[in-house]
Amino acid sequence: MNNKGILTWWATFSILVQVQIGIGILSLPRDVHHIAKGDGWISVLFAGLSIQLLVTIIWLLATRFKSQTLYEFAPKLVGKYLGSLINIAYSIYFLSMVFLTTLLFTDILKRWVLFKTPHLVIYVLVLGVAYYLAKDNIKVIARFYTFTAMFVILLIFILVPALVSFDIRFVLPVGQTGIGNIAKGIKEVTNSMLGFELLLVLFPFIDERFRRYSIVVAANAFVTILYTLIVLITITVFSPAEIKLIPEPVLYMLKSFQFDLVERIDLLFISVWFVSIVTTLVMYLYVASLGVTTIFKRKSHAPMVGWCVLLIIAVLFFSNKDIYGIVNYVRVISNASYLFIFVLPLLLLFLSFIRKERGK
Structure with a gap:
């Protein structure tokens, strides 16, 4: 808690991305293709707009308590x-992520x-x-994120060879599935772009x-454009019949080159x-440990990180694989996430205006 107000604009941008x-x-x-077919890329764009609305709610709430998580x-x-119950709920949510x-x-x-590597070893x-x-x-942590930002750009360059097999006919005519299916695809995309809710904890820093x-x-x-490009490239490389049968189409597409x-x-x-997976894990683990530290009224979050990791490994070991x-x-965690990215932030923002409560 003693490192508030130290993140630069580039560190903030790198972390959020x-x-x-x-x-x-x-x-x-x-x-997203399973729902919106060739219009899946449109669902991604609309999901980006929907997420921006959620980010705005979180931003408004965070700015009312500038120095507090x-x-x-x-x-x-x-x-x-x-x-305290809300803090426990958010800590559990971050750990579940x-x-x-x-x-x-x-x-x-x-x-x-x-x-052949055992699951436990990978965990x-x-x-x-x-x-x-x-x-x-x-x-x-911020220094690590500013360094690893270049790997995001590298991901884009790795996808460039797929443009050779680009077939625009797979997404034509635009809007073929109708606005209803495009709207349904937004939920799938939103679940893949979670992470912005960490701003509730990171803003004071x-x-x-x-x-x-x-x-x-x-x-x-940036994330919306990147996801749109990935979805658009993938669904124009594979035919509609092929993409239904492929669990990770991005990897299968790259494997063919x-x-x-x-x-x-x-x-x-x-x-x-x-690297992207590690950056996601690190930040969720960090904010979860801050919550656990607050709940148990400890001075340092470092010991709590260790206990959180041991707890997660134990749950992973006994989970259904x-x-x-x-x-x-x-399905369960994705559905529950809407409580933490929309319902609770909106409720807290509403209460802050009703009670005229602001941070110093």
Whole structure:
């Protein structure tokens, strides 16, 4: 809590972008195509606009308590006991995002690279990297995010070879599925672009000179454009019949390309994409540990990070790892996320105006 007001505009932008780019990027083209068909890329654009509305609500709430995190101003708005309940709920939600991201990432690694490696080994290695970073203060973490921002650009360049197989006929005519299906596809995209809700906790750590709404707009716009390009490229490379049968169309698309220098470009993509997964895990783990630290009234979050990691590994070890179990976890956590990204922030914002409560 002693590192408030130190994040620069670039650090803030890098964190917001990299947290939003997560596990869903691989299967999103198939998921959204299943609903919106060739208009899936339009669903992504509308999802970006919807997310900007949610970001605006969170931004308005955060700016009313400039020097306080969610864990600090929630009890002031709704009372000590209900505020503590909200803090516990958000901490569990953030930890569940770490659980789900690790579970999905491990499943993909098992199927694409580490076929015979036990699940537990992958859990320990992935969360061990996240723990090593999350236990430090936000200044150190921000430096890591500013460095890894270049890997996001590298992801774009890796997708360039797919343009050779681009067939625009797969998305024509535009609007073929109707506005109803396009709207339904927005939900699938929104679930793949979560991470902006961390602003509720991270806002006080941003330098007052860089607390500009334009930064969060730019971050969300960048992610929206990136996801739109990925979905558009993928659904124009595979035919409508093919994409229904492919679980991770982005990886299968890259696997079909071979070069003299790099034979398996899909493995190169996974290596770069691993950095995006780590950045997502680190920030969710960091904000969750801050919540646990507040709940148990500890001075340092570092020990709490270790306990959080051990808890998640234990839950992962005893969790259902088949495809049906994973789908159920995704469905439950995705549906619950709307409570934390929309309902509670809107309610707290409303109460802050009713009670005329503001941070100093």
